[in-house]
Amino acid sequence: MPKTRVVEIEPVTRVEGHGRITVHLDEQNQVDEARLHIVEFRGFERFILGRPLWEVPVVVQRLCGICPVSHHLAAAKAMDRIMGVRKIPPTAEKMRRLMHYGQMIQSHVLHFFHLCSPDLLFGFDAPAAERNIFRVIETNPELARQGVLMRKFGQRLIEVTAGKKIHGTGAVPGGINKNLSIGERDGLLAELPQMLQWARGAVQIAQDYVTEHRALAESFASFNSSHLSLVREDGALELYDGQLRAIDASGNIIFDQVDNQDFNDYLMEEVRPWSYMKFPFIKRRGPIDGWYRVGPLSRLNCAGFIDTPEADQAHQAFKAFTGGQPNPMSLAYHWARMIEVLHCVEKVERLLHDPDLQGTDLIAQGERQEEGIGIIEAPRGTLFHHYKVDEQGLVTFCNLIVSTTNNNEAMNRAVTQVAKSHLSGQAKISEAMLNHLEVAVRAYDPCLSCATHALGQMPLAVELYDAAGGLVEQRVKA
Amino acid sequence: MSKKRIATVSLAGCFGCHTSFLDIDERLIDLLQLVEFDRSPLNDLKRFTRRCDIGLIEGGCCNEENVHTLQAFRRNCDILVAMGQCAIMGGLPVMRNAIMHSADPLRECLETAYQHSERVYNPSNQIPNDPALPLVLDKVYCLTDVVQIDYQIPGCPPSAETLWQFLSALVTGQPLALEYQQVKYD
Numbered sequence: 079m080p081k082t083r084v085v086e087i088e089p090v091t092r093v094e095g096h097g098r099i100t101v102h103l104d105e106q107n108q109v110d111e112a113r114l115h116i117v118e119f120r121g122f123e124r125f126i127l128g129r130p131l132w133e134v135p136v137v138v139q140r141l142c143g144i145c146p147v148s149h150h151l152a153a154a155k156a157m158d159r160i161m162g163v164r165k166i167p168p169t170a171e172k173m174r175r176l177m178h179y180g181q182m183i184q185s186h187v188l189h190f191f192h193l194c195s196p197d198l199l200f201g202f203d204a205p206a207a208e209r210n211i212f213r214v215i216e217t218n219p220e221l222a223r224q225g226v227l228m229r230k231f232g233q234r235l236i237e238v239t240a241g242k243k244i245h246g247t248g249a250v251p252g253g254i255n256k257n258l259s260i261g262e263r264d265g266l267l268a269e270l271p272q273m274l275q276w277a278r279g280a281v282q283i284a285q286d287y288v289t290e291h292r293a294l295a296e297s298f299a300s301f302n303s304s305h306l307s308l309v310r311e312d313g314a315l316e317l318y319d320g321q322l323r324a325i326d327a328s329g330n331i332i333f334d335q336v337d338n339q340d341f342n343d344y345l346m347e348e349v350r351p352w353s354y355m356k357f358p359f360i361k362r363r364g365p366i367d368g369w370y371r372v373g374p375l376s377r378l379n380c381a382g383f384i385d386t387p388e389a390d391q392a393h394q395a396f397k398a399f400t401g402g403q404p405n406p407m408s409l410a411y412h413w414a415r416m417i418e419v420l421h422c423v424e425k426v427e428r429l430l431h432d433p434d435l436q437g438t439d440l441i442a443q444g445e446r447q448e449e450g451i452g453i454i455e456a457p458r459g460t461l462f463h464h465y466k467v468d469e470q471g472l473v474t475f476c477n478l479i480v481s482t483t484n485n486n487e488a489m490n491r492a493v494t495q496v497a498k499s500h501l502s503g504q505a506k507i508s509e510a511m512l513n514h515l516e517v518a519v520r521a522y523d524p525c526l527s528c529a530t531h532a533l534g535q536m537p538l539a540v541e542l543y544d545a546a547g548g549l550v551e552q553r554v555k556a
Numbered sequence: 557m558s559k560k561r562i563a564t565v566s567l568a569g570c571f572g573c574h575t576s577f578l579d580i581d582e583r584l585i586d587l588l589q590l591v592e593f594d595r596s597p598l599n600d601l602k603r604f605t606r607r608c609d610i611g612l613i614e615g616g617c618c619n620e621e622n623v624h625t626l627q628a629f630r631r632n633c634d635i636l637v638a639m640g641q642c643a644i645m646g647g648l649p650v651m652r653n654a655i656m657h658s659a660d661p662l663r664e665c666l667e668t669a670y671q672h673s674e675r676v677y678n679p680s681n682q683i684p685n686d687p688a689l690p691l692v693l694d695k696v697y698c699l700t701d702v703v704q705i706d707y708q709i710p711g712c713p714p715s716a717e718t719l720w721q722f723l724s725a726l727v728t729g730q731p732l733a734l735e736y737q738q739v740k741y742d
Contacts, residue, residue: 120665121669125651142571192578212588222585348676
């Protein structure tokens, strides 16, 4: 048995949720393998059983405080189906879209400005004590202020549509529980020109970064993969609704215009013993070759065009960068993410001028169904919610594939590739080298709090003491 | 006045309390005049660098690692704050403690997620159990089950306004007077 060393990063920081990276090095200090472990287990798919269907869109958000709207809307879309509603009223759909675009804006901005910008501004090698938003506020106050206020705008959109910035209640099975008041609308409209300007600036920052660091972007966690996303019938980028499209690394269609309700025919998840997060794959291609990527990069790779003018122009520049071929670079996620922010701001502007938002027809009725699937493009990628409900309205089955889960294999490949190129042969591994691994993971903006849904073989005691020092609980891993 | 030193962590939470904290928006800039941050998921300090005045904790304990982290916070912080419903009483994750008609809720949760599904490819039929994964606790515990907590801020999540007023009062030593409407679960 050769001796190996294990280098560990725990916890992975400046991401949402809880992860750990391990790198296994052999005697020659060559990287054997590197893994991103998702270390938390919740059990939502089991403990939601027996709960009333009305509760689900509100409860399920509590899986993730960064992207709660995505879960809220995916669950609501599934429950629309279960209520027998194929089409919710226009006011309801537009309110939900407004909520969703607000969510995209705030989540993407949070990731780019609050979490990732230190890596891009100060370099991957900057001292650990420097790499945070607080330092960005000190050194680039104007940029930080823009990030903070753009995110505030996104959160405000969520607040006026969902009733609350985090874990709201706006979407209900069959529709929405409020419309948009004129006062709320006008307050948002007043801020739009500024937001558009800043969104353009953010696209420029991200585009310049990838363009100026082209050699880095092409070598750092860049690899061929399939891509999956929802698209509109005409192939346009579509974030709230649409059908599934998958393409291979050369841009050839694997499948297209797959109806949401049929997704189980195309995708499956693999369990591996070292992570609580499963590994989805395209069934037709099998568990080895069937992995794919999702999220901003994949959406822009899958979409033929964008239906808002400025984002479409940015999209064309994005495509031209790789000669029309799908972009394989993990670092290009940042660029794609900011193009989506611009798109969402343009969409919000159109919606706010739509009188349907002041409509009063909020909820549609239909004939109850047993089963429903809701799919949405969450900030981090395609999110799948699948439920069955009995005649009492209680949940009898639940299966979720959370956005980040789709990128599980890709994130592990990114970590392994960067570990091999930056850590192999190094007798001494510096903190800065380790940050490179986290930069690779961060590009995917993983939301590890919601990506997890054991008891091993090693004896290990856990003791719980109460405040007075008395032993409350002792548990030994058998 | 020297700046107060704050550490934050999310244990078995959803990150929503941290997100809500960021909803103080422009006041983040004001806050940096009063405090400096030690270990937090918002920066890259992964361990305590020195003793802290305040520890803000989101989430309860669902695995051994959460317990160890919480104990480290108790050892290294003068004041510990349970931020939000998960930290106070377990929140959503605590739903796995009491599944009707189930003698072993945790086992059922694991089996549902990894074994009993035609949608899962799991040829060896194993539940994740690698040594790199922390041991899952039999139940989800709230913070006061494990250590002494000095303050609890209710809410799922507590609003940015509530967090701002609480922190401002704590950092400046002023009395805290939260509006009645701000002290609530949701």
